[in-house]
Amino acid sequence: MAAKILVVDDDPNVQRLLTYTLKQEGYEVVVAADGAEGFRLWGAEQPALLLLDVMLPKLDGYQVAGKIRAEEGAGSHVPIIMLTAEREVEQKVRGLRAGADDYLIKPFHPAELLARIKSLLARFAPRELLVGRPPLGRIVAFYGAKGGVGTTTIAINAAIALHRELGRKVCLVDGNLQFGDHRVFLDLGLDRKSIVDVVTAPTIDLDLIKQVLVKHDSGIDLLLAPPNPETAELVTQDHMPLVLDQLRGLYDYTLIDIDKRLDEVNLHILDAADTMFVVMTADLSCLKNVRLVLETIGHLGYEKQKVQLVLNRSNAFTGINVKNAENALKRQIDHQVVNEYRGAISALNSGAPFMFTKADSILGRSLLEFARALDRATPATGKAPQLAPATR
Numbered sequence: 001m002a003a004k005i006l007v008v009d010d011d012p013n014v015q016r017l018l019t020y021t022l023k024q025e026g027y028e029v030v031v032a033a034d035g036a037e038g039f040r041l042w043g044a045e046q047p048a049l050l051l052l053d054v055m056l057p058k059l060d061g062y063q064v065a066g067k068i069r070a071e072e073g074a075g076s077h078v079p080i081i082m083l084t085a086e087r088e089v090e091q092k093v094r095g096l097r098a099g100a101d102d103y104l105i106k107p108f109h110p111a112e113l114l115a116r117i118k119s120l121l122a123r124f125a126p127r128e129l130l131v132g133r134p135p136l137g138r139i140v141a142f143y144g145a146k147g148g149v150g151t152t153t154i155a156i157n158a159a160i161a162l163h164r165e166l167g168r169k170v171c172l173v174d175g176n177l178q179f180g181d182h183r184v185f186l187d188l189g190l191d192r193k194s195i196v197d198v199v200t201a202p203t204i205d206l207d208l209i210k211q212v213l214v215k216h217d218s219g220i221d222l223l224l225a226p227p228n229p230e231t232a233e234l235v236t237q238d239h240m241p242l243v244l245d246q247l248r249g250l251y252d253y254t255l256i257d258i259d260k261r262l263d264e265v266n267l268h269i270l271d272a273a274d275t276m277f278v279v280m281t282a283d284l285s286c287l288k289n290v291r292l293v294l295e296t297i298g299h300l301g302y303e304k305q306k307v308q309l310v311l312n313r314s315n316a317f318t319g320i321n322v323k324n325a326e327n328a329l330k331r332q333i334d335h336q337v338v339n340e341y342r343g344a345i346s347a348l349n350s351g352a353p354f355m356f357t358k359a360d361s362i363l364g365r366s367l368l369e370f371a372r373a374l375d376r377a378t379p380a381t382g383k384a385p386q387l388a389p390a391t392r
């Protein structure tokens with residue numbers, strides 16, 4: 001699922017360094033040593049982004065960028081980062097005029113290059129996704145085995161990672177109907193629309209749902225929980241699968257955050273989901289709950305890989321390590337997210353998820369790893385549409 005990057009540079013040392021840096025980060029790399037070859041490979045390889053040197057044999061970087069912009073069809077735009085040894089503003093302006101989206105002066109730090117690549121890919125991915133291919137249509141439930149284990153933290157940040165880092169189109173649903181707190185985590189007022197506006201309408205259709213979705217600055221769409229506990233009961237067990245089914249047709253991923261109750265509403269949500277991530281911590285009461293949940297869920301006849309365990313705060317000292325937990329549960333823990341209280345709580349209290357503002361932090365990296373694993377996993381129930389090739 002790695003994005004393909006085309007490096008156009010005639011210097012073998014630069015080629016080697018860039019190839020190494022990009023591959024380390026998980027990108028696929030194609031190299032061209034002159035402008036004409038670069039232009040040809042842009043057409044043949046359809047890269048997600050170009051790193052384009054300015055001084056090149058045959059065609060220079062400006063010419064290559066100009067030709068690409070002239071040839072690519074309306075609605076498509078491959079991001080181009082120009083690389084140059086020149087510090088002159090004039091050069092920079094020329095590059096941008098020719099169609100570059102960004103500019104880096106050699107020598108540059110690999111971290112800066114990677115940051116710019118990521119931001120450009122995130123900026124241009126959603127448009128490609130909309131026009132390029134049908135959505136993956138996967139529904140993923142995040143179920144907290146106990147209150148306060150970090151279910152909401154993981155659901156929100158995984159949603160943002162899937163969108164911003166992996167180029168997926170994502171909707172996040174707050175399924176904690178009585179006490180949903182996505183408004184707090186994402187710094188949104190009580191006045192925003194919620195799922196209540198969907199279920200109280202005479203018919204539930206896609207147009208209505210689209211109007212009720214709230215766009216977050218990170219680029220993900222949100223379906224918020226009722227603004228107060230009294231209205232929560234308006235949402236019934238039959239509503240949730242209907243709403244999720246509509247969202248399936250619109251998004252690569254619909255993530256839904258739910259609490260530990262195994263009531264009818266939650267069971268209907270779990271039924272509709274392709275994958276259920278049970279979020280837990282390594283303490284006795286949580287282990288007890290996970291065992292009970294696994295038992296109950298066992299009776300529902302789900303396929304084995306539909307239910308996956310996520311150990312949050314995995315390296316926190318609790319006296320129970322991962323091995324102990326696995327032994328107690330007689331099954332493997334599928335995913336782990338590190339413990340980093342300061343990062344988690346300051347993101348919560350500022351209303352800015354760490355995956356949005358501090359993707360490079362310890363927690364951000366841990367969540368990205370989790371999101372990558374989630375994205376690699378095939379839907380268990382086969383309800384989702386055929387897997388389309390990722391654009392990135």
Ligand SMILES: Nc1ncnc2c1ncn2[C@@H]1O[C@H](COP(=O)(O)OP(=O)(O)OP(=O)(O)O)[C@@H](O)[C@H]1O
Nearest residue numbers: 144147148149150151152153338339340341344345
């Ligand atoms: N990986 C982590 N490391 C450290 N602290 C974390 C981590 N994940 C979550 N937390 C902290 O744990 C607390 C509970 O998190 P969160 O609200 O996400 O849990 P929850 O399971 O959704 O809770 P609730 O039952 O209230 O819905 C928050 O203060 C959060 O900052």
Ligand SMILES: [Mg+2]
Nearest residue numbers: 151152153176
């Ligand atoms: Mg929560």
